[in-house]
Amino acid sequence: MAQFDLSRAELEAYQPSIDEPTDFDTFWSETLAEARGYGGAPVLERVDAGLTELVVDDVTFPGFGGHPIKGWLVRPARAQGPLPVAVEYVGYGGGRGLPHEQLGLAAAGYAHLVMDTRGQGAGWGSGGHTPDPVGSGPATPGFMTRGIADPHDHYYRRVITDGVRAVDAVRQVDGIDPGRVAVMGTSQGGGIAVAVSGLVPDVVASVPNVPFLCHYRRAVEITDAFPYGEITQYLSVHRGQEDVVWRTLSYLDGVSFARRARAAGLFSVALMDGVCPPSTVYAAYNAWGSLAGGAERTIDVYPYNQHEGGQAYRFAPTLAWLAKHL
Template identity: 60%
Template sequence: MALFDLPLDRLREYRSASVEPEDFDAFWGKTLQEARGHGLDARFEPVRTHLRNVVVHDVTFAGFGGHPVKGWLTLPAGTQAPLPAVVEFIGYGGGRGLAHTHLLWASAGYAHFVMDTRGQGGAWGGGGDTPDPVGSVPAYPGFMTRGIDAPENHYYRRVFTDGVRAVEAARSHPLVDASRTAVVGTSQGGGISVAVGGLVPDLAAVAPDVPFLCDFPRAVRLTDRDPYREIGNYLKTHRGRTEQVLRTLSYFDGVHFAARGRAPALFSAALEDQTCPPSTVFAAFNAWAAEDKAIEVYDFNDHEGGGPYQDAVKLAWLPSHL
């Protein structure tokens, strides 16, 4: 697919038309306060993996509603003093998978915490282990329209809250330096990273790659690929609800979280990305509040973005922030 979105010079100036709800901060303040009313109850159980250079823990912590959320914590073998931490969120449809598939960040000397995404893990990878016990009004298959009737009910209210609690769980481990914590992720994981970056004020770094869940008003009208297309397909059936749906989604739009992001940030975008169009990524990047920010652009890539090349960029970038 050739370039289909705005040219790069216009992307660098693009601003989203997404309207921020007046009670955005109050909504998220109440949501996190309610979540913290449940004990974090973070548990770290050693796992036998037959890997010689890392130690893995099976993690369980209390997320939204006190619901148990799974994860992996991987540490370099022989760690005795607290390490800077990288908390990672997973792409759409995937789960935490198997422990031995997450070795990059621990190999680089970091404590690495991977959060399982509630209700997901059935589409690719090694599976997930975290159910989502909350029901939904009628929705289009997928996760985008679950609870679309109101922001209080939407699926990503639970997921973003889980993400904040995952940072708190990682920081609770004695071998994690809580003052040096970064969040990373690709696609949905990038979108969760943007949200957590706006909700956790003292992160040391944020690195979202081709982030999903940004600039909903443009995304749902620009691309016909899933997962954004789930929203359009829902509205094909539920005619006349566009305004209500976009209002609900505005509480989960990465653009508004980005406006609260204070940590140094490294984004990436791909100019042929039809899943997360580059203008939606630049909408979040341009809104990111911190002055210390950069974006890597991959001219001829689709949603795979920079892949291992972007990993190399992050490996070079993170040490100066952690």
């Protein structure tokens, strides 16, 4: 795919007007208060992963609705003192995988919590273990239109809440420094990291790579690729439902969350990305911290890559960013 979106100069200046609902903050404060009302400390079960220098815990914590959410917590075996922690969210269709797939950050001295994504974990990778017990009205296959008729029912209200509760949970674990928490992820995981950064004001650092779930309307207008294509397909069948769909998604747009972020944000974007178009990423990046008095931010650009972005090349910049801020 060639570079198909705005020019580099236009992307760097791109600050679209989005249809943010007036009760956005109320919607999310009530959502999180309800979820936190279920209480519950995380439950850790030590796993023998055959590793001598790292320890692994199978974590279960209460997410949206108090539903049990799984994760892996990987830490250095000989850590001294409370550790900084990075909470990672997974890409679309994937799950938390297997413990030995999550070694890099712990080997660098961090605690690393990888959150399973409810109802996913069968599209790629080594699988997931967290069901989504909530049903849905008519929806296009996938997750983008589950509960699309009402923001209270939408799938990503649950997943984003799970992401916030993952931060709440890991802060309760012995040996974790609750004041040094970062969030991160790629694609869907990057979009969740953006959302959590806007909802948890004392997250210190955020690393969204080629983030999904940002500026939905723009994405649908300029790409046919899925998962955004699920929205297009739904609207092609449910003619005349545009207002309902866009209203629901306005409560879930990464641009709105980005505006509220206080964490230091390290983004990445690929200029040939037809899955998460560059302008949707820049819409969130350029809005980062704008309602919070500003926040440190930088973006790494891959001009000749598609949705794979930087892949393994992201590890070194991520470590440098975490070392600087945690």
